[in-house]
Amino acid sequence: MAFRTDSRKHMTEVDGRIADLLLEWYDVHHRELPWRTPPADLKRGIRPDPYRVWLSEIMLQQTTVEAVKPYFRAFLEKWPTVQSLASAEAEDVMKAWAGLGYYSRARNLKACAETVACLPGGLFPDSEDGLRDLPGIGPYTAAAIASIAFNQPAAVVDGNVERVVTRLFSIATPLPQAKVEIRAHVERMLAAARPGDFAQAMMDLGATICTPRRPRCMLCPLRGDCSAVVSGDPEFYPVKPAKAERPQRRGAAFVAVRGDGAVLLRKRPGKGLLGGMTEVPTTDWTSRVDGATGPDSAPFAANWARAGTITHVFTHFALDLDVFRADVTIDKAPDGHFWSLPADLAGEALPSVMKKVIEAAIPGATKRGR
Numbered sequence: 014m015a016f017r018t019d020s021r022k023h024m025t026e027v028d029g030r031i032a033d034l035l036l037e038w039y040d041v042h043h044r045e046l047p048w049r050t051p052p053a054d055l056k057r058g059i060r061p062d063p064y065r066v067w068l069s070e071i072m073l074q075q076t077t078v079e080a081v082k083p084y085f086r087a088f089l090e091k092w093p094t095v096q097s098l099a100s101a102e103a104e105d106v107m108k109a110w111a112g113l114g115y116y117s118r119a120r121n122l123k124a125c126a127e128t129v130a131c132l133p134g135g136l137f138p139d140s141e142d143g144l145r146d147l148p149g150i151g152p153y154t155a156a157a158i159a160s161i162a163f164n165q166p167a168a169v170v171d172g173n174v175e176r177v178v179t180r181l182f183s184i185a186t187p188l189p190q191a192k193v194e195i196r197a198h199v200e201r202m203l204a205a206a207r208p209g210d211f212a213q214a215m216m217d218l219g220a221t222i223c224t225p226r227r228p229r230c231m232l233c234p235l236r237g238d239c240s241a242v243v244s245g246d247p248e249f250y251p252v253k254p255a256k257a258e259r260p261q262r263r264g265a266a267f268v269a270v271r272g273d274g275a276v277l278l279r280k281r282p283g284k285g286l287l288g289g290m291t292e293v294p295t296t297d298w299t300s301r302v303d304g305a306t307g308p309d310s311a312p313f314a315a316n317w318a319r320a321g322t323i324t325h326v327f328t329h330f331a332l333d334l335d336v337f338r339a340d341v342t343i344d345k346a347p348d349g350h351f352w353s354l355p356a357d358l359a360g361e362a363l364p365s366v367m368k369k370v371i372e373a374a375i376p377g378a379t380k381r382g383r
Contacts, residue, residue, distance in 0.1 A: 039218075047085055063158060067125075067150075068085065071122055084113055091109060106122065107120075108362040116288060119289075120288070125148045128147055139165065140159060141167050160211075161209040166203050167208065168200045173215065173223070176225065177218055183244060184250065187253060228248070230247060259326070265305060268293050268374035269341050276355075277352060278361065279349055279350045292363070
């Protein structure tokens, strides 16, 4: 029994030391991010804006920090508060989101803003449970907002944290089975006085030092407590199962160009893949079945000329689309379609796959007006 007590005491001491070392490092080396309140400002009593924290966390899901920065700034310029976002037109939000992927998140973003705007004072809940009741906020996002925005002792575990923790403690259990063990370690290490800074410090360490390839262990403040450094093989962690092969789907897309350069577009159904986004006419491909690939499947008769093939990789499948272009004299758009002028095209809610399609047929078209 004495051995077990001594072992727990040692683990507590190690956990406390890790938190202290990490926060000392973070105070000096934290990243400057447009949504972040730095440690010096926190010490002066400046509190994070929950709206900014929430917006950044939704945008950062499976998207890089550098890719998010311009989108975040653009959203804040258009909608500086959750109330202004709640009042925005859904189509405008989708257009501003185009390029960030996972368009269901944009719909949930709008729904969440509308929900928060109707809460007492138009304020975000300050607890994990309250945050999880909001549209589009899952366990990780709720923990991140509670920790960073409200300094609640929530265990925040993203991919960066998983990597740091599995290396620190040589956790060889493959993901996702290892998540429970990782979370338990994070909960023990939590810095009670500064949980928000601790969460961001773990993320920063994983993003800048404890990277997936060639981690810079000599610069790591935790190297003295890292068992993966001792073993000499930190890149072994985290252990991941073999990736399933993505199915390959095919289809065709049709870019009709009017005499004034306008492109024929239509809006996808509100639910499902790329729901609510804008596209050129395509055949009926899905993640499970191929669509037709020839010019005979075009939405109307025209002199369709092949403009190449584009490839786009979604999370669960890859897609090849044969692209056809036709210069047409049709002035009135077919039912369910509309014409977008060259000056307006770059601002349409076009997902990345559709931008590739249009670029194949009209190089530079989706970049004009930016």
